[in-house]
Amino acid sequence: MTVLLQVDDLIKKFGGVTAVNNVSFPVLKGEIFSLIGPNGAGKTTMFNMISRVLPVTSGTITLDGKDITREAPHKIAALGMGRTFQNLAVFKHASVVDNLLVGRHSHMTTSVLGGLFFGPSTRAAERAHRKRVEEIIDFLEIQHVRDVPVGALAYGLQKRVELGRALATEPKLLLLDEMVSGMNAEETEDIARFILDLKEELEITVMMIEHDMGIVTDISDHIVVMNFGERIAYGTPEEIRANQHVIEAYLGHKPAERAGVNDG
Numbered sequence: 001m002t003v004l005l006q007v008d009d010l011i012k013k014f015g016g017v018t019a020v021n022n023v024s025f026p027v028l029k030g031e032i033f034s035l036i037g038p039n040g041a042g043k044t045t046m047f048n049m050i051s052r053v054l055p056v057t058s059g060t061i062t063l064d065g066k067d068i069t070r071e072a073p074h075k076i077a078a079l080g081m082g083r084t085f086q087n088l089a090v091f092k093h094a095s096v097v098d099n100l101l102v103g104r105h106s107h108m109t110t111s112v113l114g115g116l117f118f119g120p121s122t123r124a125a126e127r128a129h130r131k132r133v134e135e136i137i138d139f140l141e142i143q144h145v146r147d148v149p150v151g152a153l154a155y156g157l158q159k160r161v162e163l164g165r166a167l168a169t170e171p172k173l174l175l176l177d178e179m180v181s182g183m184n185a186e187e188t189e190d191i192a193r194f195i196l197d198l199k200e201e202l203e204i205t206v207m208m209i210e211h212d213m214g215i216v217t218d219i220s221d222h223i224v225v226m227n228f229g230e231r232i233a234y235g236t237p238e239e240i241r242a243n244q245h246v247i248e249a250y251l252g253h254k255p256a257e258r259a260g261v262n263d264g
């Protein structure tokens with residue numbers, strides 16, 4: 001299989017703290033890849049380096065064969081990387097449709113943004129953006145709330161809108177940071193189904209940080225486990241479940257146990 005994202009010997013130091021220590025792994029095109037580990041393991045720091053929010057101390061990040069290690073964060077969407085955040089990042093007073101249209105901005109050319117003139121090409125581009133947004137709304141089954149301000153929706157639906165906004169940037173690689181934390185069982189199952197559909201119907205590669213071991217072992221193709229900034233395991237869900245280092249990292253709790261690992 002082709003590698004979409006390759007992380008090599010990545011190190012991140014914050015003063016005297018080494019948050020990520022020499023970590024390497026591939027994310028294969030078309031797979032669901034999970035990054036797991038106890039609190040403070042370095043997962044968010046890894047995500048922030050990959051999405052270029054944080055500069056790396058050393059190492060390289062390659063996306064689709066292109067070295068993006070020193071790419072500016074605002075260029076990442078145009079390079080094909082979308083992201084959701086641990087803390088909900090939506091415009092609460094804006095409607096679902098408008099939140100998704102914001103995601104289209106990375107696709108708008110300057111002539112479209114300079115739409116003061118509203119020429120025919122501007123109108124055609126605007127129609128295309130709206131059409132794509134409607135397709136995403138259908139995909140995520142949020143037609144019934146399309147005109148509702150996002151802040152008025154249940155938490156699970158707000159997360160779905162955030163996912164939609166990331167999808168509107170047309171990512172090849174979608175980074176999902178703890179999508180299901182704070183969700184009830186039904187919302188978690190819905191999100192798991194949407195993530196599988198992203199992979200199977202839209203052929204998007206998904207990389208997620210997740211504490212919910214149920215969803216991780218149910219839908220991941222490969223998993224990397226970090227602990228104290230180091231990579232301690234890489235493999236399929238079956239290999240990870242049986243890995244002694246992983247079991248020890250979770251203080252004796254088998255990682256296959258649903259939830260609660262975060263508190264371990």
Ligand SMILES: Nc1ncnc2c1ncn2[C@@H]1O[C@H](COP(=O)(O)OP(=O)(O)OP(=O)(O)O)[C@@H](O)[C@H]1O
Nearest residue numbers: 014017018019037038039040041042043044045046
């Ligand atoms: N900006 C920062 N300055 C100093 N230290 C930091 C900074 N960000 C993270 N760290 C430290 O780096 C380590 C890794 O933190 P990180 O947030 O990446 O872990 P995590 O695996 O995402 O944890 P969690 O599951 O709790 O979100 C921790 O020791 C943390 O205190």
